[in-house]
Amino acid sequence: MIKVAIIGMGNISPSHIRAYQTFSDRCAIVACCDILPEGAEVRRRELGLEQAKVYASHAELLANEDLDLVSICTPPATHEQISVDFLSAGINVLCEKPMAPSLAACDAMLRAEKQGGAMFSTVAQNRFRDDVARLKAVLDSGLVGPVSHVQVDSAWWRGLSYYDLWWRGTWEQEGGGCTLNHAVHHIDLLLWLLGAPQSVTAVLANAAHENAEIEDLSVAVLMYQRALATITSSVVHHGERQQIVVQGREASIGLGGDVVAEISQPNGFPAPGGNAELLERLQALTATQEPLAHTGHQGQIDDVLTAIETGRRPAIDGHDGRRTIELITAVYRAGIERRTVDLPLAGDDPYYRPGTLTERAPRFFATSASVTDLAGSITVSGATGPDHEQKASR
Structure with a gap:
């Protein structure tokens, strides 16, 4: 036992x-x-x-x-x-x-x-989800062809009082904003599905939470060898509509299971009906995936x-967790310094050390409250993206 x-x-x-x-x-x-x-x-x-x-x-x-x-x-x-x-x-x-x-x-x-x-x-x-397992199986099959673009929307909504909890809303205690604490799920999935990018550029903002130092919105562009990925990290999106959509040369597939496969007319425009044979193969592949036991x-x-x-x-394991933190750290450095950051980060990179992010990050606003608990029920988005599973005031 x-x-x-x-x-x-x-x-x-x-x-x-x-x-x-x-x-x-x-x-x-x-x-x-x-x-x-x-x-x-x-x-x-x-x-x-x-x-x-x-x-x-x-x-x-x-x-x-x-x-x-x-x-x-x-x-x-x-x-x-x-x-x-x-x-x-x-x-x-x-x-x-x-x-x-x-x-x-x-x-x-x-x-x-x-x-x-x-x-x-x-x-x-969120790696232990049936929709994620199906998406992983399709990408591993190679049927969608080389990846061109991945759209990642880690869209959440949190009211002002969310950042009144004592450890939230500051770089020192929370370590970061929505990029670190909400989009971490989607970033882990992106790395698992596609691997690490070569470089990243990013923009950080606080658009709706005047009681927090940290960002509540960021947009990052990741450069792979021939592909791009875009990550929107947010706690300002009403409806919390989340998604991961992978565009391959032969077809696209979303986390919700939507599949599109275009074929070309002689003039390069899409042919009506698309690639019916490939669509059938992709749908058959997802249909054969056994549901996870847990x-x-x-x-x-x-x-x-x-x-x-x-x-x-x-x-x-911890190496997976470290890779996720490395990419998030690169997003923060790119956003703070307004430049492209190459990966992997070197051991002598100033952002490798504890404290550098806290020292250099922008204080968008001053924190205005510090309470030990918050009343109210914990709601979970009904979106198709990774479930934030009751994580409101850990």
Whole structure:
């Protein structure tokens, strides 16, 4: 039986807890931890964790519990220290996104994983979705031909009060705005589907949140060898219509399953009806994809438990998380310095270090509130894009 602890009992923690409870024959949550232990106690009772002890610090938890795995559900600025402490002690870690606010922090976590002989996985639960699996299968088949363009819309909407929570809205505590904390899901998927780009240009703005230092909107253009990808990261889009659309030479396919395959007339214009044969092949391919046994956080936690049980690497490890942070860091540097940034980033790049982004990033507005909790239900977009799964005030 794998012994699990939850660190951080905010609004993302139920997604972890319920997933672990699905596999109660394989694991047991024996402890939970939060800097507000009274709130953790309430959440513990609500979710039926009768046997779990409550701790007020991760150091106290580490000193007093015999653990196999911890889920870290705390604000981004805390991920490095908590992960390093548990990995160094040989305890496996599943850490919520984003992995960390800097590449140096990511590398410290990877070193601790290696030195402690433990396993690290960063949350990217949207890889465990049937629509994503179908899109991946189509791209891997090569039927769409060489990729020309990928359109990524990571479109969310958040009201002003969203940034009143104590750790949100500042570069120091949140590590960044929508590019880091919302579009991270789509950026992970883009890297998984298409690989890393050669360079990036970007523009950052705060268009609608006068109570936050950070960006609430960014647009990035990624250059591949012969293809471009555009990423819109936003918390200002009403309706939260999200999408990933891949344009190949032979056909295009979207995350929602929409497929278009044009063929040319002699004059170069599209022929009526398109390429019916290719459309049929693509539709047959997607139809044969078996539904995933577990999806979302449940799918990733199933994978992490299996990795611990069998000794294999998890499907999503710290190197995946680092690649995502590297691209996000490049987007920020490009937007701040208003220039093209080449990838990969070198070890002596000033933005590799912790603190550089905090020092150089624009303060669009001053934060105007700092509350410990926010009332209201957690709503989830009905869009076809990656699900932000109850992540309103982690």
